[in-house]
Amino acid sequence: MITAQNLSLFFRDGQYRLPVLQGISIPIERGEWVALTGANGCGKSSLIRLFNGLNIPAGGSLTAAGLNLRSPENRTAVKQHIQLVFQNPEAQNVGSTPYEDVAFGLENRGLSPGEMEKRITRVLQQVGLAHKSETDISALSGGERQRLAVACCLALQAEMIIFDEATSMLDPAGRSDILDLARNLWRQGTTILWVTQRVEELAESPRVAVMGQGTMLYDGDPRTLFYSSELPGQLGWEPAPVISIGRLLQAKGWPLRLLPLTEQELEAIL
Amino acid sequence: MSMSIRAEKISFFYDTAAALQDINLEISQGTLTVLCGVTGSGKSTLLRVLAGLAAPAAGRVVYAAGPGDEPNVSIVFQQPETQLFAGNVHKEIEYGLEQHGVPKAQRAERIRSALSKVGLPYESFAGRSPFLLSGGEKRRLCIAAAIATQPGLLILDEPTAGLDPQAAQALLTLVQELRAGGITLIIGTHDLDSFLPLADQAVVMSQGSVHYDGPAAPLAADHLLLRSAGLEPPAYSRIGHRLRRQGLLAEQPDSLDALLAGLSLQLPPAPAEAGRPQTPEEAQLEAPPANDNPEAPVREHSQTAPRRRFWQGLDPRVKWLGMVLGSLVVLGMNSLTPLLLTAALVAGLIGTAGISWSRTARFFRPFLLMFLFLWLLSALDWASPDITLGFLGFSSAGILRGGLNVLRFLLLIALGFLFTETTTGAPLREALEWAIAPLKKLGIRTRGWSLAVSVTLQFVPWILGKLSQLQLALKSRGRLQRGPARWSPRQISLLIVPLLILVIGMGDELATAVESRGYDPQKARTPSYQLNWQPKDTLALASVMLMAALLWWVSRIS
Incomplete structure (x- = not known):
């Protein structure tokens, strides 16, 4: 889905060039679920904005959905394939009702009004907002607004959806709601890049990428990250309860492949 | 000086809906109390009432500090960085x-x-x-x-939300240090894993009432009670519960440390060649299915819906014309009679559009206070006052002139309010694009302009909402002031920078979202909303013209 090699990006501040990303390489296969994390300001958001053509790489090579993103036309075209759900639920709705909001993206695609209506109805149903299609957006909860943002991605038939800390401003109910929705889409074949600050969400992902100060610090499976890497300690992560118990087991000589990452795994092995 | 707090039979209402009902709480000096509950449970409202920023409809809050001390309470809101x-x-x-x-x-x-x-x-x-x-x-x-x-009491609302793990950890340490310093703390939070182990007392809110009030440890262990309030028990308690059932733990842990300490004695040795654990994929496939219908009950405005539908069904071009023509006529009015006539007409129209009273009030409140202040300012007269209040002098000519200006502005705002309340974004944009289409020949990007206008109009209520949040934050910093003091020039100048930063940030994020959805002003577009002129629109157009002409005539002769 994405081939990124040796990517770099700078912010210009007068005559200075401040490095934002340096030497980032990350391949993402079609149908994968990758969790991406890193402290605030480490360049995560800049990186994912490269993937759907919002940022322009200064160096390195980047192909997304088979399109070389060095060319401007491809940076427009890639938005058909890769869509973003942003962090702030209040700042990504363009219409004043869910119906209008989904329609906005479709209007740019030259669809017939009939086809548009069919698609809008279908995706609103898919995210459970069909009964609110004409409600004023300001009356939706944060979780509902994020579901609407997902509906917009689905209407554009995106093959990959990037969630940029999309649950960080929601309460626990809204958070698990969006996470469940993303997991359902993943099971149906959508590629997901899940950006998060929550350690337990990393542990539950098949693959974890960790960034720090514009570089990739780790990219691999979570078991190795949590049980045989110094990184979590260096980054000041408080270990999740399951991992703490896993470390006790590790101290008793349990092999790495048996150490638990989720509560279900813990229950299964004990 | 640390203080204790007692809430006695507190009730609080938003419009007519009860946000808090009969709350009784006793919080002792120097303790840490965790207040939890799902969104809409009344948690944030209760924190504001306890901070003295919102007056309860019934009941009272009693602060007991040392003798002769004034109660001094500080509150830090959610996302205080804004x-x-x-x-x-x-x-x-x-x-x-x-x-x-x-x-x-x-x-x-x-x-x-x-x-x-x-x-x-x-x-x-x-x-x-x-x-x-x-x-x-x-x-x-x-x-x-x-x-x-x-302060004797410090209230923190969601102090760790949105921070990265390292910053969140540093904040937890800070909270522990503050508590060791003897200050009374109340913390509203969803993060039970972090805060329950630190708490002396825990309060669970559910639907505006106290669902639990007592020590923190038994609450963490009572999964049934937490879940019935919509909350998830902390992970250490969930895991502890399972391990006890499996016979690996003697007693229910009250923190992660207690869990690990209890477990380290009884952990089984490494299996010789046991079954492999599930891969994450398998674990996820077995995860409980998503809740298909997690909807909160929907509030329907059933009686106002048909009336509003009539207004929304009108062609947006008629409504645009009505607003623009109405505004021009109002600007030309220089006496009281036509202004009052127009006010009555606009009020009547707002009534027929089925816009709720509370929504109208919320929209106009900030303008009213600001205009009242401007009115007083323009009526001031030091040289030959007709009325004197203490050292202030007002002239009656100034009062009349200021009053007319203020009324004129209010009417302009009311016309805009009526228009945006009865026209959703898409029709508003299509009509505008239709009207300014001839400008395309001059090289003006009409698509971009109509999108900008429609999005901006939609965000006026958002900006007003942020403004009142900022005012509340400013109010919480000082001694409690009420009424027009909030609109003094000093207060307004303090509000401008953070408000501008919020608005610019919002504009930036929205522009990114618009671009991300493939918006390209050069490309042709197929509108989802089709303009469709009908006989009722001709009728509405005739009424608009007639009314405008009538009001213009009245303003000429009076």
Whole structure:
């Protein structure tokens, strides 16, 4: 889905060039679920904005959905394939009702009004907002607004959806709601890049990428990250309860492949 | 001076809906109380009432500090980093001290000590702009500003939400240090894993009532009670519960440390060649299915819906014309009669459009106070006052002139309000694009302009909402002021910078979202909303013209 090699990006501040990303390489296969994390300001958001053509790489090579993103036309075209759900639920709705909001993206695609209506109805149903299609957006909860943002991605038939800390401003109910929705889409074949600050969400992902100060610090499976890497300690992560118990087991000589990452795994092995 | 708090039979209403019902609480001096509950449970409202920022409809809050002490309460709201006001860190904290009447000579020492308590050394931070600090630093600065006035009670609403793990950990340490310092703390949070082990007392809110009030440890163990309030028990307690069932743990742990300590004695040795654990994929496939219908009950405005539908069904071009023509006529009015006539007409129209009273009031409230202030200002007359109030003098000509101006502005705003309330974004944009289409020949990008206008109009209520949040934040910094004092020039000047930062940030995020959805002003577009002129629109157009002409005539002859 994405081939990124040796990517770099700078912010210009007068005559200075401040490095934002340096030497980032990350391949993402079609149908994968990758969790991406890193402290605030480490360049995560800049990186994912490269993937759907919002940022322009200064160096390195980047192909997304088979399109070389060095060319401007491809940076427009890639938005058909890769869509973003942003962090702030209040700042990504363009219409004043869910119906209008989904329609906005479709209007740019030259669809017939009939086809548009069919698609809008279908995706609103898919995210459970069909009964609110004409409600004023300001009356939706944060979780509902994020579901609407997902509906917009689905209407554009995106093959990959990037969630940029999309649950960080929601309460626990809204958070698990969006996470469940993303997991359902993943099971149906959508590629997901899940950006998060929550350690337990990393542990539950098949693959974890960790960034720090514009570089990739780790990219691999979570078991190795949590049980045989110094990184979590260096980054000041408080270990999740399951991992703490896993470390006790590790101290008793349990092999790495048996150490638990989720509560279900813990229950299964004990 | 630490204090204790007692809430007695508190009730609070938003419009007519009860947000809090008959709340009784007793919070002892020097303790840490965790207040939890799902969104809409009344948690944030209760924190505001306890902070003295919102007056309860019934009941009272009793603060007991030392004898002769005035109750001094500080509150730090959710996402306080959007509520910074001053040019540098020193001034940010000084504002609250000044409001509390702390003499200038003592302020520097207080600021230094507050900053050191939150781990921001005075030497390296005092001169820096608060807006350029990191997320975690901003939040600690807000806490420093709150503790600099030496409150007996400190209230924190969601202090760790949205921070990265390292900053969140630092904040937890800070909370423990504050508590060790003897201050009474109330923390509203969803993060039970982090805060319940630190708490002396826990309160669970559910649907505006107290669902649990007691020690924290039994609450963490009572999964049934937590889940019935919509909350998830902390992970250490969930795991502890399972391990006890499996016979690996003697007693229910009250923290992660207790869980690990209890478990380390009884853990089984490594299996020789046991079954492999599930891969994450398998675990996820077995995860409980998503809740298909997690909807909260929907509030329907059933009786107003048909009336509003009529207004929304009108062609947006008629409504645009009505608003523009109405505004021009109002601008040309110079006497009271036509203005009052127009006011009555607009009020009637707002009534027929089925816009609820509370929504209208919420929209107009900030304007009313500001205009009242402007009115008083334009009526001031030092030379030959007709009316004197103490040292202030007002002239009757000034009162009339100011009144007319204010009324004219209010009517313009009311016309805009009526228009945006009865026209959703897409029709509004299509009609505008239709009207300005001829400008395309002059090379003007009409698509971009119509999108910008429709999005801006939609965000007016959002901006007003942010403004009132900022006012509340400012109010919480000072001694409690009510009424028009909130609109003094000093207060307004303090609000402008954070409001601009919020609006610019929002504009930036929206522009990114628009671009991300493939918007391209050069490309052709197929509108989802089709303009469709009908006989009723011709009728409406005729009424608009007639009314405008009539009002114009009245304003000429009076």
